[in-house]
Amino acid sequence: MENGSESLTIGAFAKAAGVNVETIRFYQRKGLLLEPEKPYGSIRRYGATDVTRVRFVKSAQRLGFSLDEIADLLKLEDGTHCGEASSVAEHKLRDIQDKLADLQRMENVLTQLVCACHSRRGNVSCPLIASLQRGEESRDAGAV
Template sequence: MENNLENLTIGVFAKAAGVNVETIRFYQRKGLLPEPDKPYGSIRRYGAADVTRVRFVKSAQRLGFSLDEIAELLRLDDGTHCEEASSLAEHKLQDVREKMADLARMEAVLSDLVCACHSRQGNVSCPLITSLQGGASVTGSAVP
C-alpha cells in the first residue's frame, strides 16, 4: 500500500495512516489536517501527504505534545524554523522531566506506604488509608 497512497478514500486513508476514520475527522475539525475538496457527486480523496501528516501528528502525540503544540509544529514544518521547533521541544522536555520527578516522588511515597501495609501487625489502622485521610505517612510527613 505504501507505493499507491494517492486518491484514497477516507477509510483507506485512515488504515494507511494507522488511525480510525473518526480520528481523521477529529484532526480536520481541529485544523491539523486539511479537508480536501469534495467534487460534485463524488467523495473526498486523500494522498500520501495526508498520510504523512497524520503519522506526524501521531508521532508528536506519542512524545507528549498537545494538539495545540502539534499545530504549531505543523506550522513550522517547512524545515526552515529549526530554532523555533527546538524551543518547543525544549519546553516539552522540561515538562517531561518535571512529570518524571513528580512520578518518582509518588513512587517513593507509595512504595513506603505499601511496605507499611505489608509490615503492619494486629488491629492497627491501615497506613495507606490513614495517610490519605490526612495523617502522617510512614516517612513522618503528610502525603503530597
C-alpha cells in the same frame, strides 16, 4: 492542499495512515488536517501528503505533544524553523522531566506506605488509609 496524486478515499487514507476514519475527521475539526474539496457528485480524495501529515501527528502524540503543540509544530513543518521547533521540544522535555520527578516522588511515598502496611502488626489502623485521611503523603507526593 496539493497532494499530487489524490486517489485515496477517506477509508483507504485512514488505513494507510494507521488510524480510523473518525481520527481523520477529528483532526480536520481541530485544524490539523485540511478537508479536501468535494467534487460535485463525487467523494473527497486524499493523497500521500495527507498520510505523511497524519503520521507526523501520531508520532508527535507518542512523544507527549498535545494537539495544540502539534498544531504549532505543523506551522514549522517546512524545516526552516529548527530553532523554533527546538524551543517547543525543549519546553516539552522540561514538562516531561517535571512529571517524571512528580512520579518518582509518588512512587517513593507509595513504596513507604505499602511497606508500612506489610509490616503492621495487631489491631492497628491501616497506615495507607490513615495517611491518606491526614492528607500528608498525598501533598508530599505532589498529587492533585
